[in-house]
Amino acid sequence: MKLGFTAKEERFRAEAAGWLQGQLSGPFRDLRGLLMQGGHAQRRRDWERALGAAGWSCIGWPEAYGGRGATLAEQVIFAEEYARAGAPGRLGYMGVELLGPTLLAFGTEAQRRRFLPPIARGEELWCQGYSEPNAGSDLASVRTRAVLEERAAGPEWVVNGQKTWTSFAQFADWAFVLCRTEEGSRGHRGLSYLLISMHQPGVTVRPIRQMTGGADFNDTFLVDARTAAENVVGATGDGWKVAMGTLSFERGVSTLAQQMSFANELRTIVSMAEANGLIHDPQIRQRLAHAHIGLRLMRYSALRMLSSAEAGKLSNEAYTYKIFWASWRKKLGVLALDVLGPQGEIAAGASYEWELLPRLFLGSRADTIYGGTSQIQRNIIAERALGLPRESRSS
Amino acid sequence: MQFTHSEEQQLIRASARSLLAARANAAQRRATLGLRAGYDPQLWRTFAELGWMGLAIPQAYGGAGLGWVELCLLQEEQGRLLVASPFFATSALAAPLIGCCAHEAQRQSLLPRIAAGELRIACALAGADGRPPLDGVGVSLESEGQGFTLSGVSDFVIHGDSADLFLVLARAPQSHGAAGLSVAALPAGTAGVTVHPHVMLDLTRPMSRVEFQGATVNRQQLLGEPGDAGRGIEQALDLARIALASEALGGAEYVLEMTTGYVKERMQFGRPIGSFQAVKHRLADMMIEVEAAKSAAWYAATVAQERPEELAEAAAIAKSYCCDAFFDCAANAIQLHGGVGFTWEHEAHLYFKRARATATLLGTPAWQRERLVRHFAAGSSPTPIF
Numbered sequence: 158m159k160l161g162f163t164a165k166e167e168r169f170r171a172e173a174a175g176w177l178q179g180q181l182s183g184p185f186r187d188l189r190g191l192l193m194q195g196g197h198a199q200r201r202r203d204w205e206r207a208l209g210a211a212g213w214s215c216i217g218w219p220e221a222y223g224g225r226g227a228t229l230a231e232q233v234i235f236a237e238e239y240a241r242a243g244a245p246g247r248l249g250y251m252g253v254e255l256l257g258p259t260l261l262a263f264g265t266e267a268q269r270r271r272f273l274p275p276i277a278r279g280e281e282l283w284c285q286g287y288s289e290p291n292a293g294s295d296l297a298s299v300r301t302r303a304v305l306e307e308r309a310a311g312p313e314w315v316v317n318g319q320k321t322w323t324s325f326a327q328f329a330d331w332a333f334v335l336c337r338t339e340e341g342s343r344g345h346r347g348l349s350y351l352l353i354s355m356h357q358p359g360v361t362v363r364p365i366r367q368m369t370g371g372a373d374f375n376d377t378f379l380v381d382a383r384t385a386a387e388n389v390v391g392a393t394g395d396g397w398k399v400a401m402g403t404l405s406f407e408r409g410v411s412t413l414a415q416q417m418s419f420a421n422e423l424r425t426i427v428s429m430a431e432a433n434g435l436i437h438d439p440q441i442r443q444r445l446a447h448a449h450i451g452l453r454l455m456r457y458s459a460l461r462m463l464s465s466a467e468a469g470k471l472s473n474e475a476y477t478y479k480i481f482w483a484s485w486r487k488k489l490g491v492l493a494l495d496v497l498g499p500q501g502e503i504a505a506g507a508s509y510e511w512e513l514l515p516r517l518f519l520g521s522r523a524d525t526i527y528g529g530t531s532q533i534q535r536n537i538i539a540e541r542a543l544g545l546p547r548e549s550r551s552s
Numbered sequence: 553m554q555f556t557h558s559e560e561q562q563l564i565r566a567s568a569r570s571l572l573a574a575r576a577n578a579a580q581r582r583a584t585l586g587l588r589a590g591y592d593p594q595l596w597r598t599f600a601e602l603g604w605m606g607l608a609i610p611q612a613y614g615g616a617g618l619g620w621v622e623l624c625l626l627q628e629e630q631g632r633l634l635v636a637s638p639f640f641a642t643s644a645l646a647a648p649l650i651g652c653c654a655h656e657a658q659r660q661s662l663l664p665r666i667a668a669g670e671l672r673i674a675c676a677l678a679g680a681d682g683r684p685p686l687d688g689v690g691v692s693l694e695s696e697g698q699g700f701t702l703s704g705v706s707d708f709v710i711h712g713d714s715a716d717l718f719l720v721l722a723r724a725p726q727s728h729g730a731a732g733l734s735v736a737a738l739p740a741g742t743a744g745v746t747v748h749p750h751v752m753l754d755l756t757r758p759m760s761r762v763e764f765q766g767a768t769v770n771r772q773q774l775l776g777e778p779g780d781a782g783r784g785i786e787q788a789l790d791l792a793r794i795a796l797a798s799e800a801l802g803g804a805e806y807v808l809e810m811t812t813g814y815v816k817e818r819m820q821f822g823r824p825i826g827s828f829q830a831v832k833h834r835l836a837d838m839m840i841e842v843e844a845a846k847s848a849a850w851y852a853a854t855v856a857q858e859r860p861e862e863l864a865e866a867a868a869i870a871k872s873y874c875c876d877a878f879f880d881c882a883a884n885a886i887q888l889h890g891g892v893g894f895t896w897e898h899e900a901h902l903y904f905k906r907a908r909a910t911a912t913l914l915g916t917p918a919w920q921r922e923r924l925v926r927h928f929a930a931g932s933s934p935t936p937i938f
Contacts (some may be wrong), residue, residue: 159858161553446922458844535832536832546816
């Protein structure tokens with residue numbers, strides 16, 4: 158057990174903080190404090206490129222692919238300083254945090270050389286094509302089909318199907334897509350993990366309006382979309398294993414940055430309660446304390462998760478992390494509205510647009526659904542971590 | 553930054569687990585519940601021989617010189633089996649009180665005897681209303697001639713009927729809050745001290761009411777300067793809260809394992825009941841709490857060694873979260889064992905009762921949370937409910 162950082166790590170912190178604060182009080186002042194939601198797409202693209210140009214985009218990756226080969230401690234430090242500087246939610250998230258680690262784990266050397274440096278430079282943005290209208294919790298029932306076709310320039314995958322809930326699809330240059338490549342296969346078998354350019358006639362993106370009023374995610378239609386034969390990650394037919402690997406990277410260092418935005422939400426609620434006097438209400442006080450505890454435990458659990466990941470072990474806290482934060486944030490959303498009181502139900506302007514706290518109240522309803530619903534999470538915890546017998550499933 | 557236990561620490565856990573499995577298992581616990589002291593004195597001697605009693609006491613005072621992380625590992629392991637022993641009261645509560653409040657000469661005289669297993673200490677801290685120390689102090693300390701007298705009642709005194717020495721928290725007349733507090737050390741059998749053992753809800757941690765009727769103490773028996781113990785007590789209590797949280801974590805983890813084992817074996821409708829989602833999801837919820845409790849307790853134990861400025865916050869978080877988690881898990885264990893879980897014979901009720909009693913001790917979870925709010929919403933205080 159050791160919580161502190163070395164002198165060398167603290168020097169790294171000073172360097173990172175210096176750069177971040179310089180940018181966010183200078184050329185990127187307008188992005189300071191912007192979370193993931195809404196707008197400023199072009200400025201966010203500029204920010205990705207600025208991070209890339211200064212070598213701060215993918216610090217944990219090997220230098221050969223545009224990273225810095227940063228240690229775990231340095232990545233933790235950077236995540237902390239990133240949040241402290243009020244740096245914005247990252248448009249490059251899917252490439253930086255999900256596809257990149259997947260290619261490092263499962264990709265060929267040629268794939269890494271082709272795809273990683275443009276992500277690290279902030280030039281190519283990615284989105285994830287997993288869910289389909291009939292493949293949600295039962296992800297293995299994806300129907301999007303890909304077949305190899307001989308062409309003059311070499312063989313190509315031809316892809317047909319519909320993906321849904323694709324966040325970032327409206328900005329993305331590429332998608333990593335789970336497809337069925339073996340005719341007549343079912344379940345986990347016969348799936349492959351393809352990399353598909355979003356800039357082609359066969360790809361259409363249509364925004365889906367959410368209950369928040371905004372449209373952060375999309376339907377993505379693939380009609381004879383094409384990609385080169387070599388753009389399959391892992392072996393053909395091995396896509397399930399690769400896709401599950403990608404999901405496990407959602408529990409990486411980026412969780413620390415996510416916690417910082419949660420902390421900002423909690424701080425806003427506390428300030429509101431201090432301003433309107435509800436801070437003196439014993440029930441509100443207890444709920445604020447619960448929220449504070451949950452947030453701290455997320456941080457401690459993330460540090461554990463990262464420490465044991467470094468030691469190469471699969472840890473129980475990694476299984477429970479997602480449902481813990483998602484349940485926590487949903488409660489925080491209700492607390493937010495209780496602290497706002499009736500005024501919290503009135504929109505600020507003439508359209509259905511909301512300030513931070515009502516947006517938290519509405520948006521957090523998705524937290525226990527995406528990335529594996531809480532019901533699926535509980536099945537996974539019970540079956541994989543506790544070893545309970547599997548449900549009977551029709552095959 | 554490395555937030556995992558070292559190999560040496562894991563070794564301490566492993567050796568504790570095997571010793572306790574052999575010497576403090578469920579059958580042996582049943583036997584000790586009938587003993588007058590409520591614990592196995594042989595086992596306590598073994599703890600001392602192994603260096604456990606002085607594990608976190610510096611080597612200069614005859615201890616092993618390890619830290620709170622290691623002590624809390626022993627607490628977790630004892631919590632798993634509800635080991636009734638003087639370890640918590642003496643090594644995790646009294647020793648830090650001495651460490652935080654006493655003069656050097658007093659440390660020299662008391663700590664080596666704890667480490668050697670020569671001294672079992674009972675701490676008389678709470679008043680009769682059981683409110684956590686500093687909110688409720690039931691004993692007053694008045695000057696009389698060269699010395700002092702103690703009068704009043706202290707309750708919920710762990711091992712009050714089998715201790716060799718009492719540490720008594722006492723308040724000067726007309727003092728409030730952290731001011732005017734002293735800790736007096738009295739050998740058992742001092743005139744004017746009577747001990748009334750209770751039958752407690754928790755069968756595994758004996759407690760007594762201790763009455764003081766003009767018991768006299770001299771200046772040397774007060775730890776540190778008279779009236780000056782407030783600050784040291786807060787610090788010592790937070791260390792003890794972290795140790796209790798660790799014990800609760802051990803209990804929670806154990807009932808999760810016990811219940812997981814049971815639902816895999818228990819057949820109904822031709823299937824193990826653990827294959828039903830209604831059962832699975834409860835167990836998953838238990839595991840979510842146990843994992844978060846580990847983070848809370850381990851972080852707090854580490855803070856006790858590395859970051860004194862975070863001690864109060866980490867202790868409040870660990871005490872409230874781990875105790876709530878233990879209670880939820882123990883309650884679920886009874887439910888998921890069905891009828892057999894409600895019997896006296898089955899051990900589930902012992903965990904349920906220990907969980908409740910641990911939550912009460914040294915400040916309930918709600919009390920800890922109130923402390924936390926004062927910490928992060930500075931200057932705020934609750935409107936009285938009544």
